[in-house]
Amino acid sequence: MTHYETLGVSPKATIEEIKKAYRTLARKYHPDRNPGDDVAPEKFKAVQGAYDVLSDLNSRARYDLTKPAVHWGEPDPAPPVMKTKAQREAEAYAAYRREVARGFTVIDAPPPKFDIWGQPINNNARKEPEFVDAFANSYSSDVPDIR
Secondary structure, eight states: OOHHHHHTOOTTOOHHHHHHHHHHHHHHHOTTTSTTOSHHHHHHHHHHHHHHHHHSHHHHHHHHHHSOOOOTTSOOOOOOOOOOHHHHHHHHHHHHHHHHHTTOOGGGSOOOSBOTTSOBOOTTTSOOOOHHHHHHHHHHTTSOOOO
16 A cells, blocks of 8 residues: 555645645544554554655655555556566567568668667768668678679
C-alpha cells in the first residue's frame, strides 16, 4: 500500500489536502481515543509515516520517484517477465519479418542518430554511409560485370 493510499488522497493532492486527511485519520486512529484496540496504534503509525513523507516536498519528490505505481481501483499489473537473449532476438526477427511483409525496406528507414558505441552521428560534418550503400559498395567490387 502506498502512502497516498494510506492517507486516502490522490498523488496530485495539495499539501492542504494531505494535512486534512492526516488530521482526520490521526484523530480516528489515535491510541488515546481507542484504548484496548490493537489495530489502531498500527494504523496510526502508518498514517504518521505517510504524513511525514508526503508533507515534506523533498521527501515527497524522492518518494514519487521510487514508489510503485498507484492504481486506483485496479489490480496491480503483472511484473515484467524477464526474457532470454534468444527470446529477444526471436521477437526482433519476427518484427523484422512483419515490416518486410508490409513492404518496409532499409531505404525507408531514417538515418541512424547514434553509432554502435552510442556516440551521436553528425551527418552534417561528414556523411556516414547508410547500410544499403555500405552493402552495395562492399559487394560491388567483388562481382564482375557480365555485360
